[in-house]
Amino acid sequence: MSKKRKKKTEKPQQKSSNVKRIKDQVRGVFAHHIGERFSYRQLIKELGLRDKKSKESLKDILFGMESKGQLAKAPDGRFISAYEPETIEGRVDHVNARFAYIISDQSEDDIWVKTDDLKFAIDKDIVKVQITKPGNDGFRPEGKVVELVSRAKEEFVGRIELSPKFAFVVPDSRNIHFDVFVYPEKIMKAKHNDKVMVKITRWHDAKNRSPMGEVTAVLGAAGENEAEIHSIMAEFGLPFKFPESIEDAAAKIPTEISAEDLKDRRDFRNITTFTVDPEDAKDFDDALSIEKLDNGDYEIGIHIADVSHYVTPKSALEKEAVQRATSVYLVDRTIPMLPEKLSNGLCSLRPNEDKLTFSASFVMDTEGKVKKKWFGRTIIHSNRRFTYEDAQIGIETGEGDYAAELQLLNSIAHKLRDKRFKNGAVNFETTEVKFQLDEKGKPLAVVPKVRKDAHKMIEEFMLLANREVATYIYKWGKGENGKYTFVYRTHDNPDPEKLENFSKFAAKFGHKMNVSGDISQSLNKLMDEITGKPEQNVLEQLAIRSMAKAKYTTEPKGHFGLAFDHYTHFTSPIRRYPDVMVHRLLWHYLQGGKSVEVEPEEKKCVHSSEREKNAADAERASIKYKQVEFMQSMLGEDFEGIVSGVTEWGIFVEIVETKCEGMVRLADLDDDFYEFDEKNYRIIGKRNKRIITLGDKLMVKVVKTDIDRRTIDLDLVQED
Template identity: 60%
Template structure:
């Protein structure tokens, strides 16, 4: 009887069972069996194998197996706890979360036997160690005497109760930022107060401000930071020029998007007497103006990166620096940190020099103007542009020959009216003028990293390089790569996943799918199979670029790691000793986290505009689509014309009951055996758009 009851309790370890439930489940009928049950329960409790709850129910005793992890609140019924202490994420029912929210760090007590590697562990939260966030963005609904905020986040499953005195100036249906103040004991809904009114829901500024608040992006610079930036003098003294290499007499220009406001890189070119070319990559010398320990520096560290939303930029540095002092504007003398290369006609580096410079940009080119000179061979500086493009093409060919991967994903931009409404979705087209700039930036980043690495010393049989900030990119996860290979095969494409053949094989695949219907799906999945690039002080390589050492030297106006790279490079050029690794590693990790936040916010703003754009279209329009994702709850479809993605729910398919086949990325009709597979061409209609949740619901018309 003990074994039977123990087995029953273990099977139901996420809840307590009453004696009535035990009797029914074990089909106990005789008085002898009931007496045995009572005795067995007493023995199980006494031996510590079971415990009795306050209301007289029984459950397996929770063992002292405690893990700490982050809450991933996937739906309103349960959450997963992501922890390094378990092979699989632990599952916790919503009623055992102890009011923990998505992103919180918690301690979880696992149920007995939960560390079996073949079973998903389960448990309950016993302590909230740290709140992931206390502020949420959402739409407020006013009622008589109270209000609720319905959070935009799909992982916030509670409406937040707000008292009338805590509304600020919020009106019904406004977007607001609300701060949780308490969790009442008997009420599932948290209480909060409105701390910022963002504006009427659906209005562009309110929605963009909602995204900024959701990702905790700053709305303005602190007054002290702005004041410090304004006090920086803009004159360049002869004394300062004397400390720098002078490039003011050498042909120099910038190439940027037509709407760019900050120009943080310029390229110079001169023909040397020996027939070689001297190419200078000149980068705004932010570290000259932003000194360590200042308010400017601390704010730049905190932001770590500029964020580019669809209708605005949230800069890392105040406008005084980003758009004025450090912007390499034409016909102005500017202070730079430069990487200067002597290249032969095959684009092989013969000599290199790194250091501080002063430049004078002769011309500001847009990408379109530069492309016109490359294509027509006409216009001012056409000869220089063609020489640079020829060298860039050779640098690119050499890079791919060494194993770099050619990912050319399609990005979109929006044509907005004066109120921010999207009038059109436009795919970004990358031409030679874009790639010209990119190749020389890659060259500078690579050679700077290599130079610093080589300043190290040998000792005790190993090579120790000085502390530096690298941009590293690990090899892809073999399992993900195998999965991607299997999927590509369904379209008739082969991928060699052997370590020394992956790069070359991926490039052939990317070339083969250009212009084909499956291009975007395969490019997206290929990128998902790759590791994420990040900043680190470890001198590891960059798989995607096939560089042994790589850094970010070329954008200090918008990336704090580049500022660190400039400071450290000058330190080593001056013969300084290796910097403190722990300090820079922490800054690298912070910068990587901030970079992810920026990317997530940028994606959210794009998704918002895509949803808004589709909302403005004729609801009866039938769109061509491509299946971009298949899950147990629905089919994701990318609309080919607009690059907007929506979801058709399986529950809405009325012709059959469809089951999810996760091994083959498809759903299959139980009776009709119809299949919908990743990459399939379909026709869809938009059935609903939700700007708050940034989702598009689709109806499958033809598949």
């Protein structure tokens, strides 16, 4: 006797889950097709529904959404979204060819957008994006671009590839995912594989079609130092030279110091004074003076080049300095904020010359306690120019010019430093590298920069001056609103979530960090523990990434990293425009001036912060270029590395020996299929369950270097 097959019944929770899934799909369809109408049958096809129950559920969902006002019926009977979609303005971060993120102050999370939904916006463009799917369960919100607000740039640097009837320019930037089509008559005199600047003349609105452009400058043969550095300068909008009018304006400034120039200046020319700078420094914008007083205390002066005396408001030099906002230090050159006559001449505190300065002077005891302070314009005469190496010898041996003064200043600097850390300053001693270059700019070696007492001594007195100037204006200024408008350098407290993630990564190396207690103390303890260990550089970089970014602002907030209630930049006006602003404002208030208007100062603060970031990005790009060039000679060699970053398309590995970073692409890992665990910054093998995460030690082989994209490709070396 045959048994009747029992009818399979759907469990209530399965039915509920199925209905929810279809409802989410319906919402997704209408979110992605704003303003479009769909009939019941069209939606069945769009959602790929096959069984009768799903189709019935769809019908109930549609009528339910209509009754709640979420959908409306058009005159032709089709459904249309009844909601006005949410739009957010933000900046495109086009991370790879398939998708981008939109970064916006209006959204806590970055918004994920497919490249096809970018409306032909590219990296750094400002767009309006429509949220099509809210974020949840650790997933970012999704959206699509509905309006291109503004283009970030229309000129790009790249390598030109010539054919008989046309040419293409392949942009250097890894965030630009298209080539630019150029007709032969628009290439100027470029040769195949030259680096060029190309300007977009027509943006195509069809998929898979390149924009059209014309070459505006030929930078030289790809791979050559001048061409590559000029490419970086062009990419970041850095000037190649000063306009002739600016050089002329600088040339007209008198070199002699007149009696009028000395008016209202305190004379420090008879006080022992010297500068301490890097060996290759061309401008010296700060000097120290020291004088023993009758009561046993010391008056220590921090003297800064008086740039504001020469660069006056509304002048051509002022406008150029505002625009540049900062000097930029690439691996083989400096792009100065001021013309050479000022930066290396009039404003450089060269030895055995009278120089106009702006000074912060402090009466201190040998324990570093400040008993009196004075700020104002001065004139100095430097007795000696020390390199850091020279000063270090004097500190260590007690021999040579002004060795006693150097040792005393170093002793006081140690007391100031100890007090700063006791008050909660964070000790970020990041490892920086520099290149030994030959006469053609080719890197011969990567050398870590070593910071000794001479460096830290100068740093400590500069920090003292910056802090005391900011505190003076904040505490004693009595403007119309209860405070003077001033320029501060602020640094917010770290984001708790980022700090928590960082502590988890540090734990992988066996380092514990308490994020619920004294954060500064925990960070300093960790920094001490990792000093000299292989993971030092990776953890230092990650710690810095978990911190907020320092910025210029008129808001008198504190500086977390330095543990100062108030801080500014007073000590480098030759290379930073905000320091010029600080000098002007300080002098204005010392002369009894009223509080200035906030908005113009804040606008210049924002601009200076942006230019500072751009300069840092350009400097990193030049370092990356030299790293790639340096590693070209090491193809096929094996190195020990540490995982410094994890993304969905690969893992970044920092080679311990050279401090150069490369990528192992997931597509090249042939022992398994690896999935990206974004939340935990790791990849996991689907079959073998192997986990590779931030901080892991790996053996890697250098397999490819790409100068154009400034990338190093690595392979994992399979170990027994």
